[in-house]
Amino acid sequence: MSLKSFEKLFSGINFAGLHLGNRIALAPMTRVSASEDGLATDRMVKYYSKFASGGFSLLITEGVYPDEQYSQGYLFQPGIANDIQTEAWKKVIDSVHEKGSMIICQLMHAGALSQGNIYQEESLGPSEIKPKGAQLSFYRGDGEFPVPKEMNLQEIEKVKLSFVQAAKNAKKAGFDGVEIHGANGYILDQFLTDYTNHRTDKYGGSVENRVRLLVEVIQVIREELGDEFPVGIRISQAKVNDPDHKWAGKEKDAEIIFSQLAKAGAAFIHITEPKAYDPAFANSKVTLVELAKIHGAVPVIANGGLEDPKQAESLLREGFADIISLGKGALSNQDWVKKVTNKQELEEFNAKDHLLPIANIKDREV
Ligand SMILES: Cc1cc2nc3c(=O)[nH]c(=O)nc-3n(C[C@H](O)[C@H](O)[C@H](O)COP(=O)(O)O)c2cc1C
Numbered sequence: 001m002s003l004k005s006f007e008k009l010f011s012g013i014n015f016a017g018l019h020l021g022n023r024i025a026l027a028p029m030t031r032v033s034a035s036e037d038g039l040a041t042d043r044m045v046k047y048y049s050k051f052a053s054g055g056f057s058l059l060i061t062e063g064v065y066p067d068e069q070y071s072q073g074y075l076f077q078p079g080i081a082n083d084i085q086t087e088a089w090k091k092v093i094d095s096v097h098e099k100g101s102m103i104i105c106q107l108m109h110a111g112a113l114s115q116g117n118i119y120q121e122e123s124l125g126p127s128e129i130k131p132k133g134a135q136l137s138f139y140r141g142d143g144e145f146p147v148p149k150e151m152n153l154q155e156i157e158k159v160k161l162s163f164v165q166a167a168k169n170a171k172k173a174g175f176d177g178v179e180i181h182g183a184n185g186y187i188l189d190q191f192l193t194d195y196t197n198h199r200t201d202k203y204g205g206s207v208e209n210r211v212r213l214l215v216e217v218i219q220v221i222r223e224e225l226g227d228e229f230p231v232g233i234r235i236s237q238a239k240v241n242d243p244d245h246k247w248a249g250k251e252k253d254a255e256i257i258f259s260q261l262a263k264a265g266a267a268f269i270h271i272t273e274p275k276a277y278d279p280a281f282a283n284s285k286v287t288l289v290e291l292a293k294i295h296g297a298v299p300v301i302a303n304g305g306l307e308d309p310k311q312a313e314s315l316l317r318e319g320f321a322d323i324i325s326l327g328k329g330a331l332s333n334q335d336w337v338k339k340v341t342n343k344q345e346l347e348e349f350n351a352k353d354h355l356l357p358i359a360n361i362k363d364r365e366v
Contacts, residue, residue, distance in 0.1 A: 038079030052099035055337025063108030066166030073110025111187025133241030177230030185239030
């Protein structure tokens with residue numbers, strides 16, 4: 001494929017009100033390289049700046065915790081819950097903007113998957129159900145997850161307000177938007193998932209009820225911050241602690257989930273699947289990206305296994321995704337965009353070299 005064949009990837013776009021020079025975003029990746037009290041560090045300035053210099057037109061930050069209570073998932077995770085944390089992000093944002101890229105803050109409440117929290121020992125979840133799997137040792141976790149405390153309605157309200165406050169902080173810091181982390185098994189996905197949510201109130205039971213909290217979080221942020229500041233959401237079937245999970249109601253669930261999120265005012269939907277181009281369900285032909293576009297009718301980011309530019313280009317050409325995001329492929333090629341433009345060979349991702357928690361590695365180039 002000649003460079004001309006990548007014209008979709010390299011074409012500019014007005015995405016959720018942001019003018020992007022190409023269709024390539026950095027996927028959110030937790031790097032546990034903040035200070036212990038959740039402040040963005042110089043190491044993080046260097047980390048994000050490299051992707052901006054490398055040509056990614058949009059960077060989505062690692063999951064950032066929104067409150068000083070239950071939301072922190074990992075030790076050395078950055079927060080945006082107070083003024084000092086908010087201020088600390090400015091040097092990251094300024095550096096990225098100077099290099100001509102945009103940067104969106106991913107707001108993540110870990111809920112029952114919290115495994116390192118400086119504010120709270122207990123964890124919260126929709127129901128008192130022990131999460132599947134084990135804590136990630138890669139992020140200093142050890143053993144099984146504790147059983148979370150079932151949230152009451154006041155605690156649900158508090159979580160909503162913390163997302164609003166964090167979004168306000170993100171705007172104040174200079175971020176170009178926020179992405180609500182509704183994916184990968186964290187608190188909002190715990191509400192969405194049938195086996196972690198056994199509630200009998202308006203937040204449990206039907207898919208409409210299980211998606212309600214995600215919808216309300218978008219709505220309250222939109223009410224507070226208006227239309228100018230993009231508020232998107234990330235959705236997946238797979239979870240960090242259950243990678244093979246699929247929605248029981250398949251296409252029907254997808255229709256309800258995506259149409260509700262779009263109706264709530266989501267500025268974009270970021271879909272992550274292990275392989276974005278694979279069918280979403282067994283015996284089905286459609287991808288989750290396709291379903292998000294059809295039922296959501298909002299800009300869509302596709303993520304998962306798209307580091308081969310031919311694959312990324314052909315997915316964009318199908319017309320369901322507006323931009324793509326790269327995780328592992330970006331870690332091994334922080335200048336992926338430049339390399340593809342210059343027809344240089346891409347480096348293969350390998351966990352040994354590219355996945356070590358950067359906080360543990362002295363003097364390592366990030
Ligand atoms: C080290 C690492 C950390 C991650 N942290 C986050 C995170 O904080 N938030 C999130 O939504 N996804 C996170 N992910 C998932 C990635 O954003 C992405 O969905 C996944 O790596 C699949 O995309 P890829 O095939 O391009 O790597 C993480 C992935 C990796 C490899």
